[in-house]
Amino acid sequence: MTMKVTLNLNGKVVSADVEPRTLLVQLIRDHLGLTGTHVGCDTSQCGACVVHVNGQSVKSCSMLAVQAEGMVIKTIESLAATEVLHPMQQAFKDHHGLQCGFCTPGIIMSALNLVAINPSPSETEIREWLEGNLCRCTGYHNIVKAISAGAKAMKV
Ligand code: FES
Ligand code: FES
Numbered sequence: 001m002t003m004k005v006t007l008n009l010n011g012k013v014v015s016a017d018v019e020p021r022t023l024l025v026q027l028i029r030d031h032l033g034l035t036g037t038h039v040g041c042d043t044s045q046c047g048a049c050v051v052h053v054n055g056q057s058v059k060s061c062s063m064l065a066v067q068a069e070g071m072v073i074k075t076i077e078s079l080a081a082t083e084v085l086h087p088m089q090q091a092f093k094d095h096h097g098l099q100c101g102f103c104t105p106g107i108i109m110s111a112l113n114l115v116a117i118n119p120s121p122s123e124t125e126i127r128e129w130l131e132g133n134l135c136r137c138t139g140y141h142n143i144v145k146a147i148s149a150g151a152k153a154m155k156v
Contacts (some may be wrong), residue, residue, distance in 0.1 A: 007068045009034070011080040018065045024058075027047045027065035028075060036105045039136070047133030050106035051075045057113035059106075059132065072117055076105035088112060088150035099137035107133045111138040111147045115129030123148065 002017040006093055009032060016031040028037050028051065037060060040048035049060045052074040079086040085093065098104045105129065106135060114121055114129045121129065126144045 003066055005065050005069050007070065008072045010074055019065060020064070022065040023061050024065050024068050026058035028060060034075050034077050038102055038105060045111065045134065046103070048103050048106040050109045052109060052113065055116070057110045065130060068151065078133045087153035090155055091150030092146040095142050095149055096147040097138065099144045103133060103135040106141060107135065108137060111150065115151045119151060119155060123153060
């Protein structure tokens with residue numbers, strides 16, 4: 001059995017027929033072909049799959065695709081509308097906030113939700129906000145610096 005799900009993905013209304021058990025991250029990656037959202041675990045711990053659902057950062061492996069019916073979903077690809085990097089992406093590049101990059105899309109989407117709520121987060125606030133995002137490479141120090149710099153750049 002499949003069910004039709006229709007949602008707004010990065011500004012476009014899209015539909016797909018999915019099994020009821022299909023996760024939102026599977027819909028995004030496997031049905032709709034946007035592979036910037038990653039899957040790094042099967043326990044909803046890593047945060048590599050974070051997207052925005054109606055403006056809130058959500059682990060897209062922890063939600064069924066059919067629960068996203070009629071919702072506005074933004075993935076990391078939504079930041080790539082032009083050739084110019086988003087200020088948060090540029091900050092990650094400038095401050096070496098990534099190594100392998102596997103965690104980066106989820107961390108950037110989480111960071112953007114933080115900045116939307118708190119435009120000038122402290123280092124402590126950034127570290128607390130990232131508790132749901134794991135990075136196995138960087139040690140987090142440069143990620144925190146990048147988010148702080150990205151938040152400042154977004155205010156300009
Ligand atoms: S894939 Fe790890 S939290 Fe979603
Ligand atoms: S940069 Fe490799 S997991 Fe974060």
